[in-house]
Amino acid sequence: xxxxxxxxxxxxxxxxxxxxxxxxxxxxxxxxxxxxxxxxxxxxxxxxxxxxxxxxxxxxxxxxxxxxxxxxxxxxxxxxxxxxxxxxxxxxxxxxxxxxxxxxxxxxxxxxxxxxxxxxxxxxxxxxxxxxxxxxxxxxxxxxxxxxxxxxxxxxxxxxxxxxxxxxxxxxxxxxxxxxxxxxxxxxxxxxxxxxxxxxxxxxxxxxxxxxxxxxxxxxxxxxxxxxxxxxxxxxxxxxxxxxxxxxxxxxxxxxxxxxxxxxxxxxxxxxxxxxxxxxxxxxxxxxxxxxxxxxxxxxxxxxxxxxxxxxxxxxxxxxxxxxxxxxxxxxxxxxxxxxxxxxxxxxxxxxxxxxxxxxxxxxxxxxxxxxxxxxxxxxxxxxxxxxxxxxxxxxxxxxxxxxxxxxxxxxxxxxxxxxxxxxxxxxxxxxxxxxxxxxxxxxxxxxxxxxxxxxxxxxxxxxxxxxxxxxxxxxxxxxxxxxxxxxxxxxxxxxxx
Amino acid sequence: xxxxxxxxxxxxxxxxxxxxxxxxxxxxxxxxxxxxxxxxxxxxxxxxxxxxxxxxxxxxxxxxxxxxxxxxxxxxxxxxxxxxxxxxxxxxxxxxxxxxxxxxxxxxxxxxxxxxxxxxxxxxxxxxxxxxxxxxxxxxxxxxxxxxxxxxxxxxxxxxxxxxxxxxxxxxxxxxxxxxxxxxxxxxxxxxxxxxxxxxxxxxxxxxx
Numbered sequence: 001x002x003x004x005x006x007x008x009x010x011x012x013x014x015x016x017x018x019x020x021x022x023x024x025x026x027x028x029x030x031x032x033x034x035x036x037x038x039x040x041x042x043x044x045x046x047x048x049x050x051x052x053x054x055x056x057x058x059x060x061x062x063x064x065x066x067x068x069x070x071x072x073x074x075x076x077x078x079x080x081x082x083x084x085x086x087x088x089x090x091x092x093x094x095x096x097x098x099x100x101x102x103x104x105x106x107x108x109x110x111x112x113x114x115x116x117x118x119x120x121x122x123x124x125x126x127x128x129x130x131x132x133x134x135x136x137x138x139x140x141x142x143x144x145x146x147x148x149x150x151x152x153x154x155x156x157x158x159x160x161x162x163x164x165x166x167x168x169x170x171x172x173x174x175x176x177x178x179x180x181x182x183x184x185x186x187x188x189x190x191x192x193x194x195x196x197x198x199x200x201x202x203x204x205x206x207x208x209x210x211x212x213x214x215x216x217x218x219x220x221x222x223x224x225x226x227x228x229x230x231x232x233x234x235x236x237x238x239x240x241x242x243x244x245x246x247x248x249x250x251x252x253x254x255x256x257x258x259x260x261x262x263x264x265x266x267x268x269x270x271x272x273x274x275x276x277x278x279x280x281x282x283x284x285x286x287x288x289x290x291x292x293x294x295x296x297x298x299x300x301x302x303x304x305x306x307x308x309x310x311x312x313x314x315x316x317x318x319x320x321x322x323x324x325x326x327x328x329x330x331x332x333x334x335x336x337x338x339x340x341x342x343x344x345x346x347x348x349x350x351x352x353x354x355x356x357x358x359x360x361x362x363x364x365x366x367x368x369x370x371x372x373x374x375x376x377x378x379x380x381x382x383x384x385x386x387x388x389x390x391x392x393x394x395x396x397x398x399x400x401x402x403x404x405x406x407x408x409x410x411x412x413x414x415x416x417x418x419x420x421x422x423x424x425x426x427x428x429x430x431x432x433x434x435x436x437x438x439x440x441x442x443x444x445x446x447x448x449x450x451x452x453x454x455x456x457x458x459x460x461x462x463x464x465x466x467x468x469x470x471x472x473x474x475x476x477x478x479x480x481x482x483x484x485x486x487x488x489x490x491x492x493x494x495x496x497x498x
Numbered sequence: 499x500x501x502x503x504x505x506x507x508x509x510x511x512x513x514x515x516x517x518x519x520x521x522x523x524x525x526x527x528x529x530x531x532x533x534x535x536x537x538x539x540x541x542x543x544x545x546x547x548x549x550x551x552x553x554x555x556x557x558x559x560x561x562x563x564x565x566x567x568x569x570x571x572x573x574x575x576x577x578x579x580x581x582x583x584x585x586x587x588x589x590x591x592x593x594x595x596x597x598x599x600x601x602x603x604x605x606x607x608x609x610x611x612x613x614x615x616x617x618x619x620x621x622x623x624x625x626x627x628x629x630x631x632x633x634x635x636x637x638x639x640x641x642x643x644x645x646x647x648x649x650x651x652x653x654x655x656x657x658x659x660x661x662x663x664x665x666x667x668x669x670x671x672x673x674x675x676x677x678x679x680x681x682x683x684x685x686x687x688x689x690x691x692x693x694x695x696x697x698x699x700x701x702x703x704x705x706x707x
Contacts, residue, residue, distance in 0.1 A: 045578055146615075164693060173693035174549070174564075175580065180691060292691045301690070302583060310578035317569035318548045323576040348574075388688075410689070412615075 006322070007349030011037045013497060014344055014351065016329060017359030019047030020305045020483065021474045023312035024490035025357055025497075027170060030319035032498050037351060038316060043326040045310045047359055048458065048476050049153040051303030054379075055142055057150040058114055061089045061454065062121075066361045068368050069459050069476070072429070075118070076453040077134050080378070080437055085455070086134060087121040111139030141379070141452055147415035149303035150377055153458065153477035154405045154422045155486075156181050156297040156304065156392065159288040162487040163308070164298065175311035179411055181297035183391035186263040187404075188255060190442040192393070195263040197296060198289050212256050219250045219260065223282050234276055241271050242278025262394040266481050268401055268426055297482065299390045301411045305477065324348060329362055334468050342468075355497055357472045365464030372459040373479045374432040376423040378440050380448040383408050383419040392481060395439035400425055400432065402439040403481055418451070426479050429457040472496070505560040507553070509681045511674055512584055513565045513667075516606045517591035518599040519573050522626040525657035526591060527567050530667050535658055554671055563671065575605070582613035586680045587620045587670045594625040594641065594654060595633040607648060618680050620673045621650035624666055629656040 012034040015026045023045075026038040042064050044050055052060055061073040074085035115135045122131075157163040157178070167173055184195040196202040202216050222230045237245050243261055246252040252260060265281035267273045273281065288296040300307045317323055328347040335343045341354045360366040385391050385406055393404035405422040407413035414420045423439045425432050433455060444450060460476045472493055478485055515523040524547045528534045531550035549566040566585075571577045590606050592599040603623065610621070623645040625636060638654055645652030651669055655662030674680055 167693050176693070177584075178691045178693060179689050298691060302580070307580050310580040314548075314569055314571070314578055314581065317571045320570070322573070323571050324574045325576045 005349050006037070006324075006346070006351050009037075009349075009351050011035045011322075011351060011353040013037075013355045013357060014039065014342070014353040015357045016040075016362040017047045017474065018045045018309060018313060018325075019049050019359060019474070019477070020309040020312070021477075021486050021490050022047065022357065022359060023309040023316070024166065024487060025474070025493050026321055027172075027312035027316040027319070028490070028494045029497060030316040030321040031170065032494075033319075034497070036316055036321040037353065038313065038321055038323050039327045039329065039346070040325045041327055041329055041362070045313060045325070046152075046306035047309070048361075049151065049155070049305030049309060051149050051151045051306035053145045054148040054150060054452070055110060055114055055145050057148075057377075057454070058118065060152075061456070062117055065456075066461075067091050068366065069361060069461055070456050071459075073454055073456040074429075075121075076450065076455075077137050078450065080440060080450050080453050084123045086123065087118050088123050089118070089121045109139060110145070111135055111142045114138060114142070137451070144415040144418075147409075147412070148379065148420070149407075149411075149413045150420065151303050151305065151422070153373075153375070154304055154407070154424075155477065155483050156299045156390075156405065156481060157308075158284060158482050158484060159291040159293075159296060159298055161284065161288065161482060161484045162491075163483040166487055167308075167311075170312065170315050172311045172315045175314060176308055177301040178292075178298040179301060179390060180293050180295040181299050181390045181392055182295055183385060183389060183406075184263050184296070185385075185391060185393040186255070186259050187393055187395040187439065187442050188258055188397075190438075192443060192445075193255070195259045198286075198294060201294075208256070215251055216256060216260075219246070219252070219282075220286060222250075223279050224286050226283065234279060237275045240275045242267065242273040242275050243270050245275035245278065258396050262396050262401055263392075266394070266403070268479060297392065299405075299407070299411050303411075303413065305483070308483070332356055332358075332363075332468065332471070334470070342471075355470075355472065357474065357493060357497075360461035360463050360473045360475070363463050363471070363473075366461040367464055368459035369462045371426070372428050372457045373424055373476075374427055374429045374436060374455070374457045376421075376436040376440060376453065376455050378421045378423070378444070378453040379414065379451045380419050380421060380444050381451050382417065382448045383414075384421075384444060384448050385419075387416060387419075393443060395423070395442060397435065397438070399435045399438075400427070402435060403479065404439060404443065405481075406443075419448070424479060429455060505555070505558070507562045508559045510562040510564060511586045511671065511681060513563055513587040513589065513670065514582065514585045515565065515567055515589050515591060516572065516577070516610065518593075518596075518602050519570075521591045521593040521596070521599045522657050523572075523589075523591050524567050526589070526624070526626060526655070526663055526666075527565055529657040529660055529663045531565065533660070535660075554668075556672065556675060559675075561671065561675070563667075565667075575609070577609070579613045582610065583615055585614065585619060586616070586674045586677075587622070588614075589666070589670065590621060590623045590650070591626055592623070592636070592641075593627050594636045594638075595627050595630050597635040600625075600636045600641070600644075603644065616680060618677055620670055620677065620680070621648070622666060622670045623648070623650045623652050624662075625652075625654040626657060628654045628661065629659045 015038045018040040030036045073089040075087040077086045196205045261267045265278045330345040342356045388410045391406040395402040402425045407420045531552045547567040552563045554561045625641045653666045
């Protein structure tokens with residue numbers, strides 16, 4: 001058998017897609033002595049939570065993104081005030097004719113090559129005279145290309161949550177470096193305020209008055225003690241929404257109420273959570289504080305989900321898993337006869353497996369579902385909350401709630417002197433565009449100017465009707481801030497296969 | 499003997515092994531860290547070798563080396579970019595009985611340059627399997643010439659007979675020690691949190707603050 005072909009090889013499970021969810025599954029199966037083949041069709045790891053240098057992000061927008069899942073990527077070079085982005089990267093079919101002449105004197109710098117590729121997507125608002133200034137600004141950004149770690153689906157980990165426990169159990173702590181998420185901010189009425197993390201923090205807070213401090217302490221104590229009285233109280237309020245519970249039982253209102261609902265319990269909307277679910281979220285948050293320091297969350301260096309996914313992939317490889325990237329998955333067919341299973345036709349040959357676990361993007365007949373997450377990534381020219389820190393934010397407005405993550409050189413996400421601001425919310429981009437841009441503007445304020453901003457939506461995908469019934473489909477990263485729902489999903493799949 | 503004076507570990511170095519399948523990366527690793535050589539029938543493909551830790555004393559100073567194997571991810575050239583992160587040294591291995599593995603060094607150097615976060619990283623090219631002199635396809639001179647051209651260290655060795663292995667790693671580590679910009683504690687490592695696990699935690703400058 002030749003070293004670099006897999007033709008006719010048999011596996012227990014073939015996993016398609018190297019997002020975090022798929023990578024955890026692959027790693028856990030290999031650790032249980034299953035023979036695993038793990039494949040990605042792209043030349044990079046991370047799938048839908050991949051992380052890129054800036055130029056690689058632009059290439060993702062042009063070339064690698066799944067067009068069903070992400071129909072368009074709008075890119076602003078410079079200001080985001082304008083209604084129209086600099087580039088609007090749409091479906092290939094909608095491509096306008098590229099401008100015939102490129103009057104740059106064939107300097108063929110990285111920036112101008114990228115500009116040439118992007119130029120087919122210039123929006124009409126850009127005049128020809130502006131082109132050279134756009135190229136120049138892109139060039140300036142690309143001088144630091146490799147100092148950017150741009151994530152498609154940023155998330156952080158609860159210090160005391162399922163992901164960190166799994167990292168410990170899988171023995172891959174050595175592969176990943178984490179740093180604390182030092183700050184938690186709430187943005188209401190376009191004003192940014194710190195959210196106290198702990199009881200000590202509540203005491204020390206100068207944005208809370210004495211009455212507010214007492215109310216908050218009472219809530220924290222009740223939820224952390226979680227004694228019989230509290231269980232009774234929760235039982236009585238089982239049908240109540242979390243907001244109503246906090247209002248009536250703990251007399252929270254205004255900023256305090258919003259801080260607990262959105263910044264601590266991370267609700268996506270005011271009435272998303274019931275009383276019990278909300279209290280469980282607060283409890284998880286409070287229990288996370290103190291495990292690795294005074295913060296509730298950790299952020300992986302070099303770009304969260306992708307880095308963690310790669311660590312699980314390595315763990316899978318150490319246990320004997322086989323890896324192929326840039327691999328063409330031509331067909332998946334069920335195999336009748338002996339022990340059923342599947343035949344998967346790859347560029348490297350035909351391989352067989354008892355089970356196939358796949359990101360729905362790999363099924364040719366998958367369709368976008370109704371649920372979508374709109375995402376923004378924005379590089380700012382100055383670090384608004386400090387250069388060596390990471391922060392989470394929640395932007396709360398009548399139009400909706402936006403989750404945000406602030407990353408800097410602390411996690412090697414941006415060059416010194418700049419920062420990356422992520423913002424995401426549930427919904428189609430057509431409905432959320434204004435909200436996302438407003439959130440970015442509110443946080444960057446007057447201190448920082450956007451250098452590069454991209455807006456895109458990530459639609460969840462559903463297998464089509466004609467799909468093989470027994471295939472196990474994974475899902476896109478959801479809009480939650482942390483990884484625990486991903487871990488839970490992976491564990492459900494693993495339990496099914498072991 | 500470790501008890502008497504246990505010098506403090508001055509720094510931890512991450513050293514990577516890269517190169518084609520079957521050139522003997524894992525064998526070099528096992529020879530250096532455990533002075534052990536697996537019979538060929540056990541080494542057809544690397545399973546279970548992750549990284550090995552070895553303490554290394556130089557001039558009264560103790561360093562901790564974590565030497566990382568490819569875990570078989572080199573087979574289809576799918577090493578993760580995270581594999582390369584934070585490395586101070588890299589050993590590029592070819593089999594001197596396989597011209598193909600020597601010619602593929604270019605690919606590995608390209609990949610290294612793409613992913614390596616540190617421009618000063620110390621590289622060493624190693625031609626393995628000199629115990630099989632009669633099957634040699636790459637003259638020593640050619641290997642040395644290649645290394646000179648790419649400004650890397652160079653040695654030939656045999657993981658099987660242990661010739662050159664110790665010397666290779668020592669030369670690499672000495673060079674890393676001479677290049678403090680590679681490992682001096684920087685702001686990047688400030689506040690790095692190690693996630694406890696059964697394996698020793700060895701992040702340079704790491705602290706659990």
